Amino acid sequence: MFCVDRIPWDTLTYITGEITYGGRVTDIWDQRCLRTILKTFFEAHTLEPDYKFSPSGTYYAPELDTLENYRHYIEGLPTVDPPEIFGMHENANISYQRQETMSLVSTVLDIQPRVSSGGNGRSNDDIVYELADSILEKLMEKLDIEHAHAELFKTILSLLDVLSEDVHNCFCFFFLKLDDKGRTNSLTTVLIQEVDRFNKLLQIIKESLHQLKNAIKGFVVMSDELERVYISFLNNQVPGMWTTAAYPSLKPLASWVQDLTLRCAFINYWIKLGAPLSFWISGFFFPQGFLTGILQNHARKYNLPIDRLTFTFHILPYFREQTEYIRSLADLSFGQKAEMDKEMEVPNDGVYVHGLFMDGFQWDNVNMMVTDAKSGEMNSVLPIMHMKPEMDLQQNSESYCCPLYKTALRAGTLSTTGHSTNFVISVELPSSKSQDYWVAKGAALICQLSE
The missing domain is CATH 1.20.1270.280 (Substrate Binding Domain Of Dnak; Chain:A; Domain 2)
Structure with a gap:
């Protein structure tokens, strides 16, 4: 019997995230996202009774008796996966739909015939x-920028003649942007x-x-x-x-x-x-x-x-x-x-x-x-x-x-x-x-x- 405490969860996450998908997901932040999603499925708490993979409870691993029951459960799942299965906000679906719409509009514009006249004649x-x-x-x-610098230097030079040494150095540092070196x-x-x-x-x-x-x-x-x-x-x-x-x-x-x-x-x-x-x-x-x-x-x-x-x-x-x-x-x-x-x-x-x-x-x-x-x-x-x-x-x-x-x-x-x-x-x-x-x-x- 396989003891739950001995399941190598870290190894499973590494094999799936770094080896199976490692060659396809190369960006550091994408890798972080992939590892986070995998934690939903490769963690000890997934074996707890009545564990749900999404907040709504739609997705879970059913304990059924027959193959027909499993098929019935799978067929009852949503046709389009909602954002919640990945832990995303509902706004993600709106964003996806907007991107699909813009892609469709862009394609239509690219293939439409060019007419000789537009609207209003x-x-x-x-x-x-x-x-x-x-x-x-x-x-x-x-x-x-050269013109601005010329005006700036002109203003500074007219002021420096009447300033004390300390104030003179202060103006040079602030306006000319030079440090002590x-x-x-x-x-x-x-x-x-x-x-x-x-x-x-x-x-x-x-x-x-x-x-x-x-x-x-x-x-x-x-x-x-x-x-x-x-x-x-x-x-x-x-x-x-x-x-x-x-x-x-x-x-x-x-x-x-x-x-x-x-x-x-x-x-x-x-x-x-x-x-x-x-x-x-x-x-x-x-x-x-x-x-x-x-x-x-x-x-x-x-x-x-x-x-x-x-x-x-x-x-x-x-x-x-x-x-x-x-x-x-x-x-x-x-x-x-x-x-x-x-x-x-x-x-x-x-x-x-x-x-x-x-x-x-x-x-x-x-x-x-x-x-x-x-x-x-x-x-x-x-x-x-x-x-x-x-x-x-x-x-x-x-x-x-x-x-x-x-x-x-x-x-x-x-x-x-x-x-x-x-x-x-x-x-x-x-x-x-x-x-x-x-x-x-x-x-x-x-x-x-x-x-």
């Missing part, structure tokens, strides 16, 4: 031409890199739009590449030549252009007004570089090894909506704070970030911890978060180690670190429930929505 050429004009009007010429602030380097990336993207977009307008007028030949841009515009899709040069995004064309203008405005105000009190982390072209810059600044400030620094995360009871935040900066000059920033103190270490969305759960601003999402509410907003570097930090067992992704797809190319290129960082969030509970829910943070 306008031709497709008219629609695409007007859309190209509209996009060109919304995009700024470029992000001019003459090194540039790492976030200034991040800003320069972001400006370069966005300017390259803006150049590609504008050149393609001008060429497309000329091709519609007949001044140049409509190439295959421009034809694909033309078709993308009719389908409200982002052209492939833009996505290749851009940051990851799942948004349709209209929302994508609006998002790009917000990102450019975020970087432009950083140039003109100085570093914001709270950074819109979703607006970075490469958020990993921004996080590395924070760690590098902290390592230089306290002479610490950067490879032993990790972030602690503290959620503040304040929210930021980026469109509203950008409007509040319109009439400010360098060094001034937005009205909504006056309720918070500048952090001594680390930075404040905002702009993250919660998928599979939500934030409880009363108890200051994560909680189950509301039915039908797909993505709630995470409040402002203080990211502070710490040395040799140990993971808090009472917190949920939550992955942060750039898009809701959560997939990308596997990097050498074992993470997807869509992955940004893991965030520890306070929770009253176990890690496995949230892993099964598919709880994650994302930088931007898909609509």
